Amino acid sequence: MFLRKYKTIIFVVAILAIALILLSYNLKHETGTGLVKKVVLEAAAPVHNILSLSVKSVSNAWLRYVFLVGLEQDNRDLKKKIDELKAELILYQEGYLEAQRLNKILSLRDNHDYHFISARVIGREPSALSRTIMINKGSAHGLKVGMPVIAPAGLVGRLTDVSWHVSKVLLLIDESSNIDGILQRTRTQGIIRGVGSSGCELKYILKNQDVKEGEIVLSSGIGGVFPKGLLAGVISRVDRQDAGLFLKINITPFVDFSKLEEVLVLADQEEGN
Amino acid sequence: MVYYLLLPFLSILLVVLQTSIADVLFSGRLILEISLIVVIYAGFRFDLIKGIILSFILGFVYDCLVGSVLGLFTFIYMVIFLCSFFVSIRFSSEKLYFIALFSLICSFLEEILVILFYNLAYGLDILKKTSLIFLPQAVLLSLLAVLFFYLVHRTEGFLHGKAFQSTKRARTGRLSAEA
Numbered sequence: 001m002f003l004r005k006y007k008t009i010i011f012v013v014a015i016l017a018i019a020l021i022l023l024s025y026n027l028k029h030e031t032g033t034g035l036v037k038k039v040v041l042e043a044a045a046p047v048h049n050i051l052s053l054s055v056k057s058v059s060n061a062w063l064r065y066v067f068l069v070g071l072e073q074d075n076r077d078l079k080k081k082i083d084e085l086k087a088e089l090i091l092y093q094e095g096y097l098e099a100q101r102l103n104k105i106l107s108l109r110d111n112h113d114y115h116f117i118s119a120r121v122i123g124r125e126p127s128a129l130s131r132t133i134m135i136n137k138g139s140a141h142g143l144k145v146g147m148p149v150i151a152p153a154g155l156v157g158r159l160t161d162v163s164w165h166v167s168k169v170l171l172l173i174d175e176s177s178n179i180d181g182i183l184q185r186t187r188t189q190g191i192i193r194g195v196g197s198s199g200c201e202l203k204y205i206l207k208n209q210d211v212k213e214g215e216i217v218l219s220s221g222i223g224g225v226f227p228k229g230l231l232a233g234v235i236s237r238v239d240r241q242d243a244g245l246f247l248k249i250n251i252t253p254f255v256d257f258s259k260l261e262e263v264l265v266l267a268d269q270e271e272g273n
Numbered sequence: 274m275v276y277y278l279l280l281p282f283l284s285i286l287l288v289v290l291q292t293s294i295a296d297v298l299f300s301g302r303l304i305l306e307i308s309l310i311v312v313i314y315a316g317f318r319f320d321l322i323k324g325i326i327l328s329f330i331l332g333f334v335y336d337c338l339v340g341s342v343l344g345l346f347t348f349i350y351m352v353i354f355l356c357s358f359f360v361s362i363r364f365s366s367e368k369l370y371f372i373a374l375f376s377l378i379c380s381f382l383e384e385i386l387v388i389l390f391y392n393l394a395y396g397l398d399i400l401k402k403t404s405l406i407f408l409p410q411a412v413l414l415s416l417l418a419v420l421f422f423y424l425v426h427r428t429e430g431f432l433h434g435k436a437f438q439s440t441k442r443a444r445t446g447r448l449s450a451e452a
Contacts, residue, residue, distance in 0.1 A: 008321050015325055016351055019332070023344030027394055040337040044285050051293040059297075123289065124296045125339045132339075175397065197302055258300045 041134070041163040048123035048134055056261075114227060116264040117141055122166070124258075131174040131196065133157075135263060138165040146225055148266045154231035154254035155179070155219060156263050167265075171257055172232065173199055181232055182220035186210055189220055192232050192251060200233060202249040209247065211238050217251055227266065280327060284334040287311065292339060303410050306380075308335055310418045312350050313372075313379055314425065316357020328354035342394075349386050353379050369419050376418035380411035 003010065119135035137143055139162050149156040149169050157177060161168035170177055173194040181192040181202060188209050190202040205211060215235045221228025231254050239248035287308055295305040308331050315324040332350030336343045360375065384407045391397045 011322060012325050012355070015329055016348070019329065019344055019348040019351055021344075023342065023348055026343040034343075036333075037337045037343065040281075040285065040334055043282070044289050044338055047286055047289040048293070051289060055293060055297055123292065125292050130340065134338075175399070258296075 037161065038163040041161065041166045041168065045122060045134070045136065045163075045166040049136070052122050114266045114268065117143065117267050118262060118264055119167075120262055121260050125168075130176070131171040131194065131257070132160070133169045133171065133257075133260060133263075135167050135169060135265075136165065137265065138163045138167050140164050142267050143167050143265055144267075148226045148230070149263050150230060150266060151255050151260060151263050153256070154233065155226065156255055156257075156260065158225060159265065169263070172253055172255070173197065173257060179226055179232065180220045180222040181217045182228075183211065183235075184216040184218055185212075186215075189222070190249070192217060192219075195250075198250070199236070199253055200251040202235070202251055203246065205247045205249060206245060207240060207247055211235065211247060211249060213238055276323070277326065280330050281334065284308075284331045285338075287331070288334050288338050303406065303413065304339075305417065306383075306410070306414055307417065307421070309350070309353065309379065309383060309414060310376065310421045312354050313357045313376055313418060314422065316354045317361040317372075321358060324354050324358060325351060342390075345387070345390060349383050352386070353383060356382070369423065372422050373415040373419045377411050377415040380414045381407075384411070 117137060119137040119141075121133050122136045123134035125132045125134065133156075135149075143159060143162050145159055145162050147159045149158060155172055157169045157171040157174070159167050160170040171194065172179065172192070173196060175194055175196060177192075177194040177200075179192045180189065182189050183202075183205075186209065188205055188211065190205045192200050193203050195201050202217060213235050217232045217235065219226040219228060219230040219232055233251040233253040235249055236252040237248075237250040239250075291305045291307045295303060298305070312328050312331060315327045319327065328350040329347055332347035333343075335346045335350070340346050356379065357375070364371065388400050391399050
């Protein structure tokens with residue numbers, strides 16, 4: 001009698017309790033990708049694919065055939081830039097060969113052997129709090145939670161949810177992203193933490209350290225998730241005024257996350273085989 | 274029954290669609306939370322069981338695809354649904370200015386709950402970083418809510434050939450268990 005009278009209220013309270021239990025369980029255990037979440041990600045993938053393809057084709061048509069203002073000037077600038085870069089590349093090639101020779105002599109090769117798994121970005125999930133993208137590869141292709149993701153320009157982030165054919169990538173600029181970084185010039189180590197759309201911050205660098213704007217920040221390889229030497233970003237601002245022991249350093253990532261189309265997942269050689 | 278079977282698929286479609294549109298329009302700076310408007314709409318028009326299930330599924334899908342902690346938006350959406358439901362019993366929810374104002378309040382409520390959660394769970398103070406995003410987002414949401422309610426009202430009127438008011442739920446204040 002009691003149950004029948006208050007069945008609606010009991011149902012509402014029960015469903016609220018389920019949500020609260022779900023929240024507290026995930027908060028405490030960080031279970032990763034459960035079966036239901038995997039199913040939702042898999043179901044969303046085709047919708048993402050269709051939408052991103054149609055949006056891409058519309059924007060391509062606009063950029064290629066309609067919006068051609070300044071194209072000639074761009075072309076001229078790019079040709080000039082190519083000539084400059086070619087000259088620079090020759091220098092770097094020499095440096096690379098030299099580094100390889102030295103590496104061989106000193107036996108400083110990394111213990112990790114990586115291979116790349118390419119994937120296409122099929123969706124972006126912007127929110128005020130999390131910055132993630134979805135890619136069209138999953139555990140069926142050898143991906144696992146925690147694997148680093150890069151683009152030709154530099155570091156992108158790491159895999160946080162891996163479904164069978166779709167995965168979610170937590171971007172470098174996400175507030176909860178922490179990567180061990182190193183300054184290219186001085187080899188000073190810090191933590192690269194995401195600060196949303198404004199980029200990243202390099203934390204825990206003491207005020208007495210020599211840090212300049214325009215310096216390149218790389219992954220340090222500490223922690224074992226990201227290999228050493230991946231390009232993370234460039235220092236855009238160094239604030240020494242802030243009270244406290246450490247410098248406030250802003251980093252602009254090399255990767256333009258709003259224009260990412262393809263990424264590479266770094267899988268361990270053993271995982272990939 | 275068809276409603277409950279279609280709900281998960283429609284929820285996925287809605288969340289993916291809203292994120293894709295927001296990505297094209299605002300390049301990831303702002304989000305279009307049409308899902309929240311749907312929850313408010315459900316609070317105004319649906320009965321308790323139908324609405325709370327919609328809020329649960331929509332919130333869960335939003336958590337899976339966009340959110341960082343599974344269960345956060347599931348809970349928030351249900352709280353907002355219940356607020357909308359009880360407000361619609363007390364007040365007339367037909368006026369567009371009321372819908373705009375209420376959506377604005379719901380958007381702020383959602384943001385406050387998120388900020389509180391991150392503060393309590395992780396000790397993060399995200400208020401400073403997100404306050405500039407939250408305000409335009411809340412205003413945008415309230416304007417969209419007006420448009421959404423107006424369009425649904427017109428569609429319902431067109432389909433049923435009569436005024437939409439209270440077609441789904443008797444305005445008696447009684448909690449119906451009818452699904």
